[in-house]
Amino acid sequence: xxxxxxxxxxxxxxxxxxxxxxxxxxxxxxxxxxxxxxxxxxxxxxxxxxxxxxxxxxxxxxxxxxxxxxxxxxxxxxxxxxxxxxxxxxxxxxxxxxxxxxxxxxxxxxxxxxxxxxxxxxxxxxxxxxxxxxxxxxxxxxxxxxxxxxxxxxxxxxxxxxxxxxxxxxxxxxxxxxxxxxxxxxxxxxxxxxxxxxxxxxxxxxxxxxxxxxxxxxxxxxxxxxxxxxxxxxxxxxxxxxxxxxxxxxxxxxxxxxxxxxxxxxxxxxxxxxxxxxxxxxxxxxxxxxxxxxxxxxxxxxxxxxxxxxxxxxxxxxxxxxxxxxxxxxxxxxxxxxxxxxxxxxxxxxxxxxxxxxxxxxxxxxxxxxxxxxxxxxxxxxxxx
Numbered sequence: 537x538x539x540x541x542x543x544x545x546x547x548x549x550x551x552x553x554x555x556x557x558x559x560x561x562x563x564x565x566x567x568x569x570x571x572x573x574x575x576x577x578x579x580x581x582x583x584x585x586x587x588x589x590x591x592x593x594x595x596x597x598x599x600x601x602x603x604x605x606x607x608x609x610x611x612x613x614x615x616x617x618x619x620x621x622x623x624x625x626x627x628x629x630x631x632x633x634x635x636x637x638x639x640x641x642x643x644x645x646x647x648x649x650x651x652x653x654x655x656x657x658x659x660x661x662x663x664x665x666x667x668x669x670x671x672x673x674x675x676x677x678x679x680x681x682x683x684x685x686x687x688x689x690x691x692x693x694x695x696x697x698x699x700x701x702x703x704x705x706x707x708x709x710x711x712x713x714x715x716x717x718x719x720x721x722x723x724x725x726x727x728x729x730x731x732x733x734x735x736x737x738x739x740x741x742x743x744x745x746x747x748x749x750x751x752x753x754x755x756x757x758x759x760x761x762x763x764x765x766x767x768x769x770x771x772x773x774x775x776x777x778x779x780x781x782x783x784x785x786x787x788x789x790x791x792x793x794x795x796x797x798x799x800x801x802x803x804x805x806x807x808x809x810x811x812x813x814x815x816x817x818x819x820x821x822x823x824x825x826x827x828x829x830x831x832x833x834x835x836x837x838x839x840x841x842x843x844x845x846x847x848x849x850x851x852x853x854x855x856x857x858x859x860x861x862x863x864x865x866x867x868x869x870x871x872x873x874x875x876x877x878x879x880x881x882x883x884x885x886x887x888x889x890x891x892x893x894x895x896x897x898x899x900x901x902x903x904x905x906x907x908x909x910x911x912x913x914x915x916x917x918x919x920x921x
Contacts, residue, residue: 541650541894542633546626548642549635555612555674556588562611563591566668569649570595574657575666582670582681590670592678594687597652598660598909602689605840605908606665606869607652607901608860609645609696610672610679613637620885632888639877641672643889644696644897647876651901655910662909665690672860675827679863686867692840692908693869694901695861698877698889701896703844703852705872706758708765708791709831710858711798715740715805717773718820721782730780731818734773737784740821741768743808744788747801756793759854764792766801788823791856794831832861838870843907847900848874855879874900 551562567577575595584590598604616623616636623636633643648666655664665688669678682688697704717737722730748766755762766788773784790801802823809821834841841852852872857879861871876893 541646541898542626542891544649545633545638545642545646545894548645549626549637550624552624553611553613553637554615555671556586556615558589559611559670560589560591563593563668566593566611566645566649567595570652570666573597573652575652578687580681580685580687584671584677590678592670592682592687593668594682595666596663596688597655597657598663601663602868603691604660604663604665605904606667606688606690606693606864607648607696608667608669608679608693608864609641609648610669610860611645612670612673613640613642614673614883617885628891629888631892632890633894634886634888636887639698639887639889640879640882641696641698641875643698643877643894644875647894647897647901648696650898651905654902655905659910663690664905664909669860676829676858676860676863679860683863683866689867690864690869693861693864693871694840694844694904695859695864695871695873696875697859697873698875698879698882699855699873700878701848701874701876701893701900702850703841703848703872703874704855704859705834705836705838705841705852706794706854707832707859707861707873708759708793708856709796709798709862710827710829711790711792711801711825712827713788713802713805713823713825714785715788716785716822716824717783719782719784720780720818721775722780724778724780727780730782731816732780733784733819734781736812736816736819736821737771737773737786739812740805740808741771741786744768744805747804759793759856761856764790764796765856766790792831794833796831798828798830829858830862832859832865832871834861834865834870834872840870840872840904840908843904844872844874844900847903
């Protein structure tokens with residue numbers, strides 16, 4: 537691997553871009569690099585829920601039209617353990633490079649920059665977009681801002697995530713809600729004088745488990761697990777051991793298959809709540825949806841899927857975790873997730889990316905730019921499928 541690629545990754549890792557912090561310093565670095573390459577660059581700032589300024593960056597080379605190819609990477613990382621003293625210092629151990637974000641997804645960003653540096657903007661017959669987002673790790677919020685603003689309109693998009701360079705053409709959605717049950721407090725020695733919110737919540741959870749079994753009976757073998765999944769991840773309620781609990785709340789997460797109705801789960805839970813209220817009038821149930829992201833299902837025969845399968849020698853797959861591909865799909869692109877490294881080492885102390893993956897990824901991205909954006913592709917004919 538050339539020192540340029542490793543050096544770029546070293547610069548990126550050195551900038552602390554945990555989601556709770558401003559990502560402006562990292563955007564400054566990327567903007568300067570791309571401007572020197574002749575890209576037109578535009579910043580899309582916004583403030584997150586805590587009032588922290590975040591910035592999305594969109595850069596374009598080639599014609600000012602819709603179409604072409606986008607390379608998309610998120611600039612934020614998950615937090616790191618303070619005991620990991622080298623988290624922001626790229627270190628090499630054996631055949632891998634270690635540091636927070638090295639795998640998820642600053643490695644991909646470094647590869648995208650390296651691929652962009654290899655092209656002559658004058659050869660582009662279709663636009664080449666580079667989009668770098670904020671707040672992916674806390675809900676793909678930056679990508680949603682770009683979608684809201686219509687900031688780019690690519691025909692094809694490669695979304696960076698650590699996939700061991702396997703093209704990922706489809707992914708489940710991600711939805712999240714909080715369910716709140718209200719009851720009536722009272723002395724636990726006289727249970728008939730109160731109404732236990734915890735008991736009511738328990739009935740709802742049992743009903744949700746029944747729904748999970750129904751969803752499991754409708755499999756799609758392309759996915760693992762092959763069905764929409766449910767999870768009650770957190771539950772809290774009550775004040776003391778001898779007080780009938782007047783409130784209880786729990787979180788409900790579901791990951792719908794592409795094409796599944798995202799409203800099926802909350803509609804079912806609301807109906808459970810109405811039945812509970814009818815049976816126990818002193819209980820009330822509320823459900824608040826906090827996130828409802830669709831899945832993505834790029835056709836197996838899409839040109840970008842076929843191209844990346846040929847380049848990597850790997851059949852396209854699917855994932856159960858969330859990515860920014862749905863937002864790119866809603867912007868009009870055939871979106872495929874691909875990147876260096878392994879998701880199983882992301883979000884951990886000792887996160888790392890293989891050196892060979894970085895070099896190969898840069899080559900694949902460079903080939904994709906040539907195939908989908910440049911004036912002359914294989915066989916000497918114009919080609920931007």
